Amino acid sequence: MLIMTVILLAAGLNLSAGTVKKASFKVNGNCGMCKTRIEKAAKSVTGVTTADWNQSTKVLAVSYNEAKTNSDQIQKAIAKVGHDTEKFKADDKTYNALPGCCKYRPKAK
Numbered sequence: 001m002l003i004m005t006v007i008l009l010a011a012g013l014n015l016s017a018g019t020v021k022k023a024s025f026k027v028n029g030n031c032g033m034c035k036t037r038i039e040k041a042a043k044s045v046t047g048v049t050t051a052d053w054n055q056s057t058k059v060l061a062v063s064y065n066e067a068k069t070n071s072d073q074i075q076k077a078i079a080k081v082g083h084d085t086e087k088f089k090a091d092d093k094t095y096n097a098l099p100g101c102c103k104y105r106p107k108a109k
């Protein structure tokens with residue numbers, strides 16, 4: 001009986017531990033400050049273990065615990081700090097508050 005309980009417990013723990021998933025998607029930005037901001041926002045999401053934004057390709061590579069978060073949640077967190085991603089746009093107010101060097105959208109005439 002005790003052994004059964006231990007086995008069930010172990011199986012349960014295994015499920016909740018989840019598996020690590022990797023994803024990469026485009027995130028708009030310009031400079032080193034953007035890189036810091038983007039990676040910080042991604043890593044602030046619970047379950048994200050690594051985040052690396054490539055300044056020349058604009059691609060963010062992340063790895064995260066599938067049981068805790070997903071690609072959409074990470075992209076939303078990044079849009080929230082002012083950076084447009086493949087699926088989510090930053091709101092204009094947040095975007096306009098970014099430092100000049102970080103403004104990646106084409107200027108409206």
Ligand SMILES: [Cu+2]
Pocket residue numbers: 029030031032033034035101102103
């Ligand atoms: Cu920047």
